[in-house]
Amino acid sequence: MSTSTPTAQAQAWLDRFDAALQRRDIAAAVALFGPDCYWRDLVSFTWNICTQESPAQIRAMLAARLDDVAPSNWRVTGDATTTDGVTEAWFSFETRVSRGKGLLRLKDDGLAWTLLTTMVELKGFEEKTGEHRVAGAEHGVHKGRKSWGEQRAEELATMGYSQQPDVVVIGGGQGGIALGARLRRLDVSTIIVEKNARAGDSWRRRYKSLCLHDPVWYDHLPYLNFPDDWPVFSPKDKIGDWLEAYTKIMELNYWGSTTATHCRYDEGAGRWEVVVDRAGQAVTLRPKELVIALGVSGYANVPKIAGAETFVGDQHHSSKHPGPEPYLGKKAVVLGSNNSAHDICAALWEAGVDVTMVQRSSTHIAPSKALMELALGGLYSEQALKAGIDHHKGDLIFASVPYKIMHSFHIPVYEEMKRREAELYGRLEKAGFMLDFGADGSGLFMKYLRRGSGYYIDVGACELVANGSIKLKSNVNIERINPKSVTLTDGSELPADLLVYATGYGSMNRWLADLISPATADQLGKVWGLGSDTPKDPGPWEGELRNMWKPTQVPHLWVHGGNLHQSRHYSQFLSLQLKARLAGLPTPVYGQAAVHHTS
């Protein structure tokens, strides 16, 4: 075996795997995995997003699914590589109803360590791209045909009125937009409902200094890359304008200035009733499938603090903060110490506002440059591009690391970050700032997945905290709000004309209590988090993000969202799940997650 190439080894494994699956010999297929093994499947085998984390789990999944899936045609694509005893190979495969791509890792005993299978397209419902694109001009002429412009105008006039969409997406941020683009390609009629007037407003309306904290290579939307001069960290108005242009280019039915007021599922009709207020006009939409894309960071958490009603200055959640201009010469208190808190404090300081950050608990600090180089650079950077890893490949490599062991890859990254940034960390601690690196030292991205909070990607504010420009009160909370000050839990009092609650967001299912019913919100359960049994992410272990991009306990209700990377990548799998259902394909879900937490 040692004389054969990595590619030949990988193909040999796939051939044996294929043969075992073809003859439905599950024991032989499972025997190709090592004792420490993971098979992550994105829709292809399970009509679900789930990871089998042992030979026994793989055996059970295959026993349930193999006959129906009928996989075949497993082929290594490109050249496999071997590094530190692990052979990594890209491959393509088919199921009865779909084509897919995957990534295989073999250990030096020749057995599989990780297997990723992902659905790329449904047979018979392929996107019309490349040589299969539409002609545009209909060659030949026939009486009465409509031009593209006429057809589009007719769609905009009738969809949601005399025509009903198959899918309604509530929330027109990056999540709704990316999903809308995918569904359009799949000929799924869709309306996206957004309370703001224009696509991109959910970025534009945030504080003035906001830039993306993730770099450009990580942030592409589906089908249309940013131009190659796009800033590394896109300013919020620029990304807003991009989203708006994208929405038009992709011909989305985007209903701005529209708020969903009530939804209910009509069992008899097999359709939802989604009542929306479209610029003052009530419209009832009747889609077959409903997607909630209101933002993982969308449902604002505002703590109830005694005396808040007596405050005479401005107080608002960070998501409503307009920027520093109205507060020149005033005194500001920002409650919280995560991304928004730091950004807002820095912008207030830049504008000459006296600002104090109130840090309630420890925070993970990841300096942007170190984070880009140590954590993201291998998959999303100019260097990655030069090494042949574009974001399509990066996304699949990213997806191929099972959540169960992901922290173990991150811990060394943050140990290196600690060494590299020792001086900054030392100065922050000296200023009283409480630091952490996550419950197990696995740093930023695991905190993002587990709880969606608890960190700041430092783009400059840490220096201001360290040198005292941004005043810091740490290990305290606000005990009481007075008309012109706040009293902290250590008894001290801070004068305040402005109070910003940079206090994060609640689980997305909370939107549903108002929109559908509290019972439905509970039926859906908590959204996001892995069940890691770390702060704000209670167990049991889930293996995947709760309720994201996959079937939920509420039939025909889906949750979509995440950062730009996730909105891009997972919209692929959500769109395929929706298309399959709308096309009437059987979609038996394997490993449907139970609900362990309601918020």
Place this chain on the structure above:
Amino acid sequence: MSTSTPTAQAQAWLDRFDAALQRRDIAAAVALFGPDCYWRDLVSFTWNICTQESPAQIRAMLAARLDDVAPSNWRVTGDATTTDGVTEAWFSFETRVSRGKGLLRLKDDGLAWTLLTTMVELKGFEEKTGEHRVAGAEHGVHKGRKSWGEQRAEELATMGYSQQPDVVVIGGGQGGIALGARLRRLDVSTIIVEKNARAGDSWRRRYKSLCLHDPVWYDHLPYLNFPDDWPVFSPKDKIGDWLEAYTKIMELNYWGSTTATHCRYDEGAGRWEVVVDRAGQAVTLRPKELVIALGVSGYANVPKIAGAETFVGDQHHSSKHPGPEPYLGKKAVVLGSNNSAHDICAALWEAGVDVTMVQRSSTHIAPSKALMELALGGLYSEQALKAGIDHHKGDLIFASVPYKIMHSFHIPVYEEMKRREAELYGRLEKAGFMLDFGADGSGLFMKYLRRGSGYYIDVGACELVANGSIKLKSNVNIERINPKSVTLTDGSELPADLLVYATGYGSMNRWLADLISPATADQLGKVWGLGSDTPKDPGPWEGELRNMWKPTQVPHLWVHGGNLHQSRHYSQFLSLQLKARLAGLPTPVYGQAAVHHTS
């Protein structure tokens, strides 16, 4: 030599060429070219767009330019290939002030047959892309900084008022837009002036059935490719929307609803005075350089026909034709037999209008499918992409064929087209349609370059002409227009409620007679055409398109335009010429063309 690889042969040629140029040994450099040789230079050597068509011309150009250009570092890039005795190699090179790319063809005697040199970037003025892109977020914080949104708003408010642009582009179609995007990347402040309200309107306002006659692979704008599901032939409203989105994404200062009313060059100030009417407000712009991008097909030719003023129906040039709706049940006469005439006749017929085409002279017909496969497919198609030829490579291959011999490559293409489409051509002739294939049988593209007219890319209307659905009167002209009919030169009379002049366009310099002065229009001279001494393209031979994208006889005045391919590709060279001048680099022009014709 026969044992070495094509790449080694090409590198050996470049090494000898480099050595000769380094020691300023012009005779030795010229000796590396065969007797039948062409060197086309796009700006790198000549600060011009020009082709040397013999060893003597190459010798003269080098004698004038070599010391100043100081070329070096000639390196084959990728693998050279040898086909039918011709070795073709891509290469990179430098000059004193720039970096470039080129394409070399050696004949089997080892001597150069064609050499293309093109400027890619000016040293010190590189576009900020890839790893050189801007950060977006300024890491670190400092007081008083402005956000991207604030800076952009300030630019939009001040540019053209308290700030003067370096360049004004008159005409905001694809040409102005593509050039604007290039100039933006080069940090050249620019305002684009467009009479229509929105970018894309020059497409949207044309007849309803219009689709691009060129395929998608040929039509990309700079920096941002169409998504991969874009129609092969883009409908006019869709390309309009794309241009509008592109203009916003590229952050162009695009002044819609603005008409240039008068321009004059202020020698004392070294700036133009461009008086514009911006939505009713007179504004004087003072750019250093002025670009006319009003469309090669922009200055409508309307023949003066006796009795036109007596016509009681609608009469208009094809560029003003609104589509068939207003004419249902009426009788239409379309004068002309080129692209617009056919498209308009077909759309009128589809809507049930009685329509007659009046063909004055013979027309070249190129069925779209055959044209795509035989003429464009090698460089611009899915097949080309699969063969590694994207539009960047396609553009350079296209540019590497000297105009002097271009027709010889096209003649066999159209001979094959004649064979393949014999049945259609036969039926058209039977219907009385007068066909041609160009003065020398070189077909569509040479007609486009020589005269910009004389052809129809058939997307269906020919069938309607052949089967009599579109009535045809050929080898006649309109002698006289009567209140409700036209009298043809054969004495026959056609009843008419609508008269469309699909009679083409005049030379772009005619715009300048009104905009600057008749003297300046004549000083600039005819625009477009090669001097091929074929119909509508009088000699002497020019070697390049007259006045396009290169220095003209009117200092600081430039002409830009063409189809989407040309707007994309040649905007690169025009933007570099403008940038060099604005940066104060010496730009001695070699081979400045004389003016032989004023219209």
